[in-house]
Amino acid sequence: MPNFENNDTSRPNTTKLPLFTSLSDNIQAIMTTLGNSDDIIVREITIGKTAKQSIALIFIDGLSDTLAITDFIMETLMLELEDIPEVQLGKANEYLKKNCLTICDVRDISNYSTLYSSILNGETIILFDGLVTGLSASTKGAKDRAVAEPSTESVIRGPRESFTETLRTNTALIRRKIKSPNLWIKTKIIGEVTQTDVSIMYINGIANDKIVDEVLARLDKIDIDGILESGYIEDFIQDSKFSMFPLIYNSERPDVIAGELLEGKVAILVDGTPFVLIVPALFTSFLQSAEDYYQHWTISSLIRMLRFFGISLALVAPSLYVAITTFHQEMLPTPMLISIASQREGVPFPAVVEALIMEIAFEVLREAGLRMPRTIGPAVSIVGTLVIGQAAVEAGVVSAVMVIIVALTAICSFLFPAYGLSNTVRVLRFPLMIFAAMFGLFGVMFGIMIIILHLCSLRSFGVPYLSPFAPLILKDQKDAMVLFPRSSLLSRPRLVSKNNTTRGHKYSAYKKRNTD
Amino acid sequence: MPKIKTLFLLCMLTLLLSGCWSKRELNELAIVVALGVDKVDDEYEISVQVVDPSEISTKQPSSGRSPVVTYHAKGKTAFEAIRKMTTLTPRKAYFAHLQVVVLGEQLAADGINDTLDFIARDHEFRNDFDVIVSHKSTAKEVLNVLTPIEKIPANKMLNSIKVSQKAWGSTLSVSIDELVNTLSSNTKSAVLTAIEIEGDTKLGINQTNVQRIKTPVILNYIGLAVFKKDKLVGILTEEESRSFNFLNGKIDSTVEIIACPKQGKLTTEITNSTTKVTGQFKNSTPQINVQIDVEQNVGEVECDINLTENKTIQYINNKTAELIKDHIQKTLKTIQQNYQLDILGFGEVLHREDTKKWNEIQDDWSTIFPELAVKVDVRVATQGLGTMQNSLLHKEKE
Numbered sequence: 001m002p003n004f005e006n007n008d009t010s011r012p013n014t015t016k017l018p019l020f021t022s023l024s025d026n027i028q029a030i031m032t033t034l035g036n037s038d039d040i041i042v043r044e045i046t047i048g049k050t051a052k053q054s055i056a057l058i059f060i061d062g063l064s065d066t067l068a069i070t071d072f073i074m075e076t077l078m079l080e081l082e083d084i085p086e087v088q089l090g091k092a093n094e095y096l097k098k099n100c101l102t103i104c105d106v107r108d109i110s111n112y113s114t115l116y117s118s119i120l121n122g123e124t125i126i127l128f129d130g131l132v133t134g135l136s137a138s139t140k141g142a143k144d145r146a147v148a149e150p151s152t153e154s155v156i157r158g159p160r161e162s163f164t165e166t167l168r169t170n171t172a173l174i175r176r177k178i179k180s181p182n183l184w185i186k187t188k189i190i191g192e193v194t195q196t197d198v199s200i201m202y203i204n205g206i207a208n209d210k211i212v213d214e215v216l217a218r219l220d221k222i223d224i225d226g227i228l229e230s231g232y233i234e235d236f237i238q239d240s241k242f243s244m245f246p247l248i249y250n251s252e253r254p255d256v257i258a259g260e261l262l263e264g265k266v267a268i269l270v271d272g273t274p275f276v277l278i279v280p281a282l283f284t285s286f287l288q289s290a291e292d293y294y295q296h297w298t299i300s301s302l303i304r305m306l307r308f309f310g311i312s313l314a315l316v317a318p319s320l321y322v323a324i325t326t327f328h329q330e331m332l333p334t335p336m337l338i339s340i341a342s343q344r345e346g347v348p349f350p351a352v353v354e355a356l357i358m359e360i361a362f363e364v365l366r367e368a369g370l371r372m373p374r375t376i377g378p379a380v381s382i383v384g385t386l387v388i389g390q391a392a393v394e395a396g397v398v399s400a401v402m403v404i405i406v407a408l409t410a411i412c413s414f415l416f417p418a419y420g421l422s423n424t425v426r427v428l429r430f431p432l433m434i435f436a437a438m439f440g441l442f443g444v445m446f447g448i449m450i451i452i453l454h455l456c457s458l459r460s461f462g463v464p465y466l467s468p469f470a471p472l473i474l475k476d477q478k479d480a481m482v483l484f485p486r487s488s489l490l491s492r493p494r495l496v497s498k499n500n501t502t503r504g505h506k507y508s509a510y511k512k513r514n515t516d
Numbered sequence: 517m518p519k520i521k522t523l524f525l526l527c528m529l530t531l532l533l534s535g536c537w538s539k540r541e542l543n544e545l546a547i548v549v550a551l552g553v554d555k556v557d558d559e560y561e562i563s564v565q566v567v568d569p570s571e572i573s574t575k576q577p578s579s580g581r582s583p584v585v586t587y588h589a590k591g592k593t594a595f596e597a598i599r600k601m602t603t604l605t606p607r608k609a610y611f612a613h614l615q616v617v618v619l620g621e622q623l624a625a626d627g628i629n630d631t632l633d634f635i636a637r638d639h640e641f642r643n644d645f646d647v648i649v650s651h652k653s654t655a656k657e658v659l660n661v662l663t664p665i666e667k668i669p670a671n672k673m674l675n676s677i678k679v680s681q682k683a684w685g686s687t688l689s690v691s692i693d694e695l696v697n698t699l700s701s702n703t704k705s706a707v708l709t710a711i712e713i714e715g716d717t718k719l720g721i722n723q724t725n726v727q728r729i730k731t732p733v734i735l736n737y738i739g740l741a742v743f744k745k746d747k748l749v750g751i752l753t754e755e756e757s758r759s760f761n762f763l764n765g766k767i768d769s770t771v772e773i774i775a776c777p778k779q780g781k782l783t784t785e786i787t788n789s790t791t792k793v794t795g796q797f798k799n800s801t802p803q804i805n806v807q808i809d810v811e812q813n814v815g816e817v818e819c820d821i822n823l824t825e826n827k828t829i830q831y832i833n834n835k836t837a838e839l840i841k842d843h844i845q846k847t848l849k850t851i852q853q854n855y856q857l858d859i860l861g862f863g864e865v866l867h868r869e870d871t872k873k874w875n876e877i878q879d880d881w882s883t884i885f886p887e888l889a890v891k892v893d894v895r896v897a898t899q900g901l902g903t904m905q906n907s908l909l910h911k912e913k914e
Binding site for chain 1: 539540541543545571572612640642668
């Protein structure tokens, strides 16, 4: 497998100490540094039949594949190796590397910093008595999860694979989809203590170089002890720290990431999490699902419009209810007003308190259902439906309309393919309800205007968040609120991929002819 | 203090200033669906019909309480009476969902301008409710009649007026805006639909009124009330009201009964009627031309007649046209001779036709109108015979 990484240059140079000549000194030093931890295995052996050479194999139990070490290192060195011609010359390591070790990736080690990073990545270190250069053999073999079905973004039709916690598996999943030599990966080690691999992936020639440089520059600025999930990175590199709206898109589906890469975006993969980040993110991306592209465009267009309707409803339904029933009763048709009034007879709270109680109760239920052990899950739903829904109405604490409104809001907030935006919308409902209770529809409009102004001011890696709506780009409307047939989607988002905005050869040629 | 902090504080304070100036919870409202105004010895008596929402709701079984409650209060002005009513009502009356305003007969005879001013001026009233006049009873009594099926009597009144205007043509839905516009016009006079209580007035208030299979006390529209300026002067009969609506272009559908050539009757269903009123000056003598195009179907045949013949259809057409024309001319005579009131807006038609000549005769309009020549032309076209051709009475001679 070709090596795309360039580990050695990017690792932090903390202890660039050279190795000692004596094997026992080296082992001593390593054991001291690693605190004599129990999972470190040091195996000292002597190789060669005539000219003997003491060597030591060092690896961490659990991170390395013991079977590979036994089969391809120990067996070769102890049983099959006849003689080492270069022992006298002090080049035993060269000989082993060239002739004996039946392992793909073997590298020289001459200082302690590389030694530690290798050993902690699961590689096996071979140290030679009397030599200042050792070898590291790639025997990574930590337990990892198999590629499974995506759990957060499910589709009826589409690939059934999702990313795993292993960075290498994830890059391979993307590479299997885009077999282009222009798919480039750059890796950085971030986190002083955790030393987490963070890779960025992009298609050279399609991605905007400025955005790639900006991503790298922002990643360089991160100064933290540990990265445990891509959320850490997201928080560090996003354009606005205070905006509640997600400015970086994430997905656990390789097909989604591949699609975004083809639009000229940059993917950020973090070791240890199946969630891959994509920058720049646009507001519309959060309302699009991978399946939109796999089914007929008319259906996808309708569903997208439904999502836009859903997000509006999830945001304003409770506040509209509060505003209309407490300020603008004249807006309701008379039979409806009387019906709502009859349900509100005997409800002890003002509409806004009623709305807040129910919405908070729903949030509590949702969160409880999410965090509870799976086996207790059904209990939550029973309590939720019976106590909050039915009993509250029958007891006359809340009106039935309010329960309908809450249910409607809840269902609408589950409509988004991207979870991040749904959280934001659910939170923003509450200030809107307060505005509605204070100023009626005027307050709701005021709140919505603040939200829209805020959205307009947002940028994700320099690209306006609301594009292609604000600024309006007519060409990009083909894949925004509606979806045009595949054959007419021949251009990439103009603001994302500035250099290379055409998708097929024919179209490129046609465009070229027209401009010439 | 730093500028930003000051600004922030100012913004916060403005939020406090506005407060909840018109916040009203739904269960703080008494939803008024009908308003009645009467005049009792120089004082206004206001009646309101308020919905009891929990009685209307379909969820709970009825507890036997009346679905609506009426309150009455007297005052020197209408507004005063309404505000005085808060001493009686459990909640503040909310007028935005008013369906119908009933003006008492006595009040209508004395003049309705003063009352209407409040109703049209107050911001809480919407302007889409209908105004009607009570006949041979007070508005208070009209509001005190319970109606079956439509639990809210105001809805019954509103629905009846609209349905009968559509399918029969003897009523006219007049909204407050139209009424105020007409009253402020110099030439045109107003008409309002008149309502009558059929049965013992005192019994309508009782719940038994809606419990019987045959309702003892019924609210019934009898025709159109004619106003001179803002005073009630008379009521057109049902027949005259329909003819009035023909002239007015307000007929959607109605029925006409014509005589068959030999004996028996034939009823036609009018499905569409368009009226075109044009003015004309002949040597500064004004004249009105009314052109009515009627489309009809044969609705009921009670005589021996061969409907499959073209000649018969021709006969039906002519006969219906004649009948409608006859009715209209009689009605015009009543309006022009008896009432001498331009309730049809002929003056406005002439005004539109020729402003100069109109200005010359405008001042004498009240004397010209009774003598005004109105040429009525009715054209009838029979479109269909219904689901069968000849009547059972007709035996074709082979």
